[in-house]
Amino acid sequence: MPSYSLPSAKVIHVDTRGAVILSEESHETRDSRGIYFPNHIEPVSHIAVDVGGSLAKVVYFTRSPDPPSSPSVAATHGSTSPSNLSTPRSISPSSSQNGATSLVGSPPRRNGALTPLVLEPHTYTLSGLDDGLVRDSLIRRTSQHFPGGSLNFERFETDNIRDCVDFIQTLIERSATVNHVPIEEMRRGVKIMATGGGAHKFYELFKDTLQVEVQREDEMACLIEGLKFITLIPDEVYYFSDELIHSASNPFANTHSCPSTKPVLSGVSAVLERPSPDPPKFGVTFVGNPTPQFPCLLVNIGSGVSIIKVDEDGKFERVSGTSLGGGTLWGLLSLLTPATTFDEMLAFSDQGDNATVDMLVGDIYGQDYSKLGLKSTMIASSFGKVFKKGGKKESFSPEDISRSLLYAVSNNIGQIAYMNAEKYNLDRIYFGGCFIRGHAATITTLSYAIRFWSKGTKRALFLRHEGFLGAIGAWIRNIESPEEK
Numbered sequence: 001m002p003s004y005s006l007p008s009a010k011v012i013h014v015d016t017r018g019a020v021i022l023s024e025e026s027h028e029t030r031d032s033r034g035i036y037f038p039n040h041i042e043p044v045s046h047i048a049v050d051v052g053g054s055l056a057k058v059v060y061f062t063r064s065p066d067p068p069s070s071p072s073v074a075a076t077h078g079s080t081s082p083s084n085l086s087t088p089r090s091i092s093p094s095s096s097q098n099g100a101t102s103l104v105g106s107p108p109r110r111n112g113a114l115t116p117l118v119l120e121p122h123t124y125t126l127s128g129l130d131d132g133l134v135r136d137s138l139i140r141r142t143s144q145h146f147p148g149g150s151l152n153f154e155r156f157e158t159d160n161i162r163d164c165v166d167f168i169q170t171l172i173e174r175s176a177t178v179n180h181v182p183i184e185e186m187r188r189g190v191k192i193m194a195t196g197g198g199a200h201k202f203y204e205l206f207k208d209t210l211q212v213e214v215q216r217e218d219e220m221a222c223l224i225e226g227l228k229f230i231t232l233i234p235d236e237v238y239y240f241s242d243e244l245i246h247s248a249s250n251p252f253a254n255t256h257s258c259p260s261t262k263p264v265l266s267g268v269s270a271v272l273e274r275p276s277p278d279p280p281k282f283g284v285t286f287v288g289n290p291t292p293q294f295p296c297l298l299v300n301i302g303s304g305v306s307i308i309k310v311d312e313d314g315k316f317e318r319v320s321g322t323s324l325g326g327g328t329l330w331g332l333l334s335l336l337t338p339a340t341t342f343d344e345m346l347a348f349s350d351q352g353d354n355a356t357v358d359m360l361v362g363d364i365y366g367q368d369y370s371k372l373g374l375k376s377t378m379i380a381s382s383f384g385k386v387f388k389k390g391g392k393k394e395s396f397s398p399e400d401i402s403r404s405l406l407y408a409v410s411n412n413i414g415q416i417a418y419m420n421a422e423k424y425n426l427d428r429i430y431f432g433g434c435f436i437r438g439h440a441a442t443i444t445t446l447s448y449a450i451r452f453w454s455k456g457t458k459r460a461l462f463l464r465h466e467g468f469l470g471a472i473g474a475w476i477r478n479i480e481s482p483e484e485k
Contacts, residue, residue: 014476015040019233021464022150033464035233038148045114045175046191047168048475049206050222050468051198053303054327055434056156056164059471060171062113063149113178114171114190151475153468155434161202165209168192172210187212193474195222215478220308222473223300224316227430227463229476236464237287237430240447293461297426299417300469301433303327307420320420322413326435329409336405337398345402346439352403357396359384382408403441410442414449418458421450427458434467 015037022034044061051057156164176186192206192214199216207214230236298308298316304327307320330342339345361369362376363385369376383404386396421429429450436442443462450460465472 013042014229015042016232021233021235034150034152035465036148036150040148044149045189046193046475046478047114047171048193048471048473048478049164049168049195049199050219050470050474051158051161051164051194051196051202052434052470053197054158054330055302055467056158056161056196056198057434057468057471058154058156058164058168059151059468059475060114061149061151061475114175114186151472153465153471155467158198161198161205165205168206169210172212191215191478193217193478195219195470195474217474217477219470220306220316220318222470222477223298223306223308223432224310224314224473225476226469226471226473227298227310227432228294228314230463230465230469230472231287231293231430232290234288234290235286237290237293237461238464239285239459239461240443241285293428293430295426296428296430297417297421297424298469299413299429299431299433301325301413301431301435303330305413305416305433307417309420309424309426319424320416322416324409324412326409326433329405329435332405333402336401339398339402342434342437346406346437346442348399348402349406349439349441350399352397352399352401354379354400354404354407356400357385357404358382358407379407379411406441407445410445411449414446414460415453417446417460418450418453421458422454428461429458430461430463432463432466432469436462436466438464438466 018038020036020038022036040061046060048059049056050059154164154167156167172186172190173183175190176183179186187210190210190212192210192212194203194206194214195217196219199219203214203216206212294310294314295312296310298310300306300308303325305322305325306318308316309319310316326342330345333339333345333348337345337348339348358379359381360376361374361378361380364380365376367376368374417429417431421427431446436446443460447460450458463469
């Protein structure tokens, strides 16, 4: 068999034209669906890993001989009923406004491979081709049978970091087979772009086990690079309309009175002031024609919370944060409920009634406290009734505890985010991090906090790949040569 050489490029230009987000394979993959780039032609063989305190996120690009299928598109803009509300990740963006199609049915992840194209037996080095036209022509001739490729997303619990390493090892081995090259050649063509605290803690594990180059990248810089790139993908950014926020906070409003499902913030009238002139009723609005959205505030909610101010030119500064984040919710609910995974905890919260656990204004005054503008349904004290009832764990259901704690953590983050946005006069507030997971109650609470405290002048914006900003940024940063960094 002839000896093939893997192509390499000094600088990678990601062609995002026609990019589409694939539908989820299951409820658990709603925040890790692939992105298909039909026009990208350049070889890509590096893998990005963002290892945080709770989760390790992996981003990698593959090509496959078969493009994803593309059935019909389900519209999302302006739906007339909140009854189908679950999560914006289970709804495919509309193509009515921009002519784009949403591909339903994720590509089989096991069929793709890193850089599955090879040059002729004669060795060519793409980085040595100064003529752009010659270089592009060569790449197109060698990749003409591969219809673009997919950016793939995977996550693992950091406690099981070896599962992450094993996954990458298998990916590299499969790619060597697809490329018809020895495993040693494949390893020389692969680089791990590592970020997050685990990039340092597990550096030797990745380097020694995978036997590839490992390059560590700054965590905050990767977050901003990831935000800049992902917000250019059509239908990546979305927000809830005021009607949808209100209905999600009051799912039983039309059937019976339920204190726990009324708005958790005070002073909210029945007719909501709208942040935009005419948001779609009950709609999840996707940004179909994205443009650079700086300056802004990025609230990254992982195990803890980092709040980062991004200037118009992309310069950034971490201006605030809190230790009460996703790790707090995960840890406390592990102690207080039988849930063993984060998805189980979110499922519990969906069925919960926080009014059995939280002390509301109405529990203290018996009515609204109108002089201070406090509605009777406002939470006066999170978990306030636990002490009142003697603190017996069996007195409270896991569902109610989960709902109460989710509200407590989310409201706290929302208010801190608003105060920082107000301090730095920023109207755009992006929420990222694996804490959100496309969960409607979490999105609603954060959206309500921003809308309420800003009196409708600021908007909470969310991302369909919110947990992968750091990994995406690390992946993008490999387009720079070492001399340029």
